[in-house]
Amino acid sequence: xxxxxxxxxxxxxAINESKIEEGKIPEDFLTNDTPVSxxxxxxxxxxxxxxxxxxxxxxxxxPSRSSLEDDEKRVTNxxxxxxxxxxxxxxxxxxxxxxxxxLVTLETIISVxxxxxxxxxxxxxxxxxxxxxxxTIDFFFIGFAVITPITVSLGLAxxxxxxxxxxxRRIRTCCFQIYNAHAIWNWKGSDPESSGRVEAGINWxxxxxxxxxxxxxxxxxxxxxxxxxxxxxxxxRTMSCGRKEAADIVEVAYRLFDSLYTQRLIQLSxxxxxxxxxxxxxxxxxxxxxxxxxxxESMEALxxxxxxxxxxxxxxxxxxxxxxxxPFYAPRFAQVAFDLDSLALGICFATITPFALTALYExxxxxxxxxxxxxxxxxxxxxxxxxxxxxxxxxxxRKVLYPHAEDFHxxxxxxxxxxxxxxxKAVGLEKKSLGGxxxxxxxxxxxxxxxxxxxxxxxx
Numbered sequence: 001x002x003x004x005x006x007x008x009x010x011x012x013x014a015i016n017e018s019k020i021e022e023g024k025i026p027e028d029f030l031t032n033d034t035p036v037s038x039x040x041x042x043x044x045x046x047x048x049x050x051x052x053x054x055x056x057x058x059x060x061x062x063p064s065r066s067s068l069e070d071d072e073k074r075v076t077n078x079x080x081x082x083x084x085x086x087x088x089x090x091x092x093x094x095x096x097x098x099x100x101x102x103l104v105t106l107e108t109i110i111s112v113x114x115x116x117x118x119x120x121x122x123x124x125x126x127x128x129x130x131x132x133x134x135x136t137i138d139f140f141f142i143g144f145a146v147i148t149p150i151t152v153s154l155g156l157a158x159x160x161x162x163x164x165x166x167x168x169r170r171i172r173t174c175c176f177q178i179y180n181a182h183a184i185w186n187w188k189g190s191d192p193e194s195s196g197r198v199e200a201g202i203n204w205x206x207x208x209x210x211x212x213x214x215x216x217x218x219x220x221x222x223x224x225x226x227x228x229x230x231x232x233x234x235x236x237r238t239m240s241c242g243r244k245e246a247a248d249i250v251e252v253a254y255r256l257f258d259s260l261y262t263q264r265l266i267q268l269s270x271x272x273x274x275x276x277x278x279x280x281x282x283x284x285x286x287x288x289x290x291x292x293x294x295x296x297e298s299m300e301a302l303x304x305x306x307x308x309x310x311x312x313x314x315x316x317x318x319x320x321x322x323x324x325x326x327p328f329y330a331p332r333f334a335q336v337a338f339d340l341d342s343l344a345l346g347i348c349f350a351t352i353t354p355f356a357l358t359a360l361y362e363x364x365x366x367x368x369x370x371x372x373x374x375x376x377x378x379x380x381x382x383x384x385x386x387x388x389x390x391x392x393x394x395x396x397x398r399k400v401l402y403p404h405a406e407d408f409h410x411x412x413x414x415x416x417x418x419x420x421x422x423x424x425k426a427v428g429l430e431k432k433s434l435g436g437x438x439x440x441x442x443x444x445x446x447x448x449x450x451x452x453x454x455x456x457x458x459x460x
Contacts, residue, residue, distance in 0.1 A: 098377060102366065103359040111323050111354035118330030119350040123337050134335030137328075142357070146325055149318045150360050156310045157367035164305050164370050164380055167298035171222070172390050174291040174298075175215045179394055181288050182271065183208040183401045187279050200278040205402050211271055212394055214264045216410055218295070219386035221260035226302060226371040226382045228253050232309050234316060253307075261299050263416035268292055309368055322361045326354035 066074075126132035183204070187196035197204060231249040235242035269292060276285045309315075330350065337346025372379040398408060 099359065102377065103362045104355075105358065105362055107319070107323050108355060108358040108362075111326050111358055112351055114327040115330055115333070115350045115354050116347055118327050119333040119337070119346055120343070122331050122334035123343055123346065126334070126338075132335070132338070134331030134333075135339075137332045139329070139332075142325060142329070142353075146318065146321045146357055147360070149314050150322070150357075150364055153310050153314055153318060154360075154364045154367070157364050157370075160305050160310070161367055161370040161378070161380065164302060167301045167305075168380065168382070168385055171218075171295050171298045171302075172385070172393070174294045175218065175390065176393055176397065178268065178288060178291050178295075179208065179211055179215055179397055180401075181284070181291075182211045182275060183397070185280065185284060187281055187284075189279075196279040202278065205405055207271070207274070208398070208401075209408060211268065212398060212408065213410060214267045214271075215394055216391055217416075218260050218264050219390040221256050221264075222299065222302070223382045223386040225253060225256040225260065226306055228256075228306075230306070230309070230369050232307055234312050237312070257299075257303060259416045261296065265292055265296060267416075306369070306371060310364075315364075315368075318361050318364070322354070322357045326350075326357060329353065 122134065188194070189196045189199040229249055231246040231253070233242070236246040237243070269289070272285055272288050272292070275288075276282065333346045333350040333353075336349050337343045340346070366378055370378075370380050371382050395408060398405070
């Protein structure tokens, strides 16, 4: 396959090279007057990005004034020379912060409080008894009714997270290959020595910028879609207020997904057909179409992971039993206090057991929605992946292929929103738009509206 990387329009204004010195970031690099393509995307005065940790934050907080090799050696040696005691303290302190900040919830406090209170009650009630035996209660039931469903849910949630990482990787890879294909793939012209791209006589920079706009739009809108609040919790299915909340979330989600998938992939397909009209070989156009297919498959996979969760019954089982089972073991903890002649040790066991169970359950809930890297430590940071790294990769490719082109002015931040209501149907005491279609999500509509559409009686 022949490739070319010349600037399709050399009359474009060159970048002001006097502002860019080798190995140095100019002082006005981050000013508001600087074009967005010359700044690190995802940063600014917005509070949403002040706590963002990633490529962009690191690049601005510690601008490099030396070569990559020197920076690599400095970072590596700095980590290697870290004192072991310092590493030990940092690791364990951070572990305690994670434990208490992310895993201690209201359920933890309630369960621990009930268990401690009942332990003290049984200890005082049988303080003078000689035939009390709380040790007959076995811990086997905790392992069967609590730990087993929690560990199963944890495995399922972690598998969903790994699948989401795979799909994100595939989307970014295919987007990069699609842009390169439109920007540099060449074919033979009218004679063996000529270039088909040159003979086409079009501005290939303008053509590839159209492709770039759609690819950046896909990344931005996919990030916004994945970071929406979840609409598949148990109360979204079982309670009328939850169904209304889910309706609001789903409408926004479907409009974003329609833009990033239906609208933008169609635009990419049309641009691919345009390249075929200029002379791109059918086999190479088919390869680009295959990249589009992979992107569509991964988008649907991410949508499924976002909108469907691990089994509701299993999570409800774990939630309820982690809360109510430990207090039933209060006689066992009271017996420990009698055997060791220390109520304090009995209370310690009464604290540790429910605390460990609820913390284990909360660790599964953190992974339920894997696209919340801005909330939990184990979530996927889709903002970093799509709005920062994805954007930088595509923009840097454009700078390499078209070094004398003007800065790219993106307009992809606005979704291609064609979702227009056609009619309204009465739903209870209010009207709900059907969102441009005569079909709607079953749980978006409730009560009389859903009954009118499905012909079945709905009970709440």
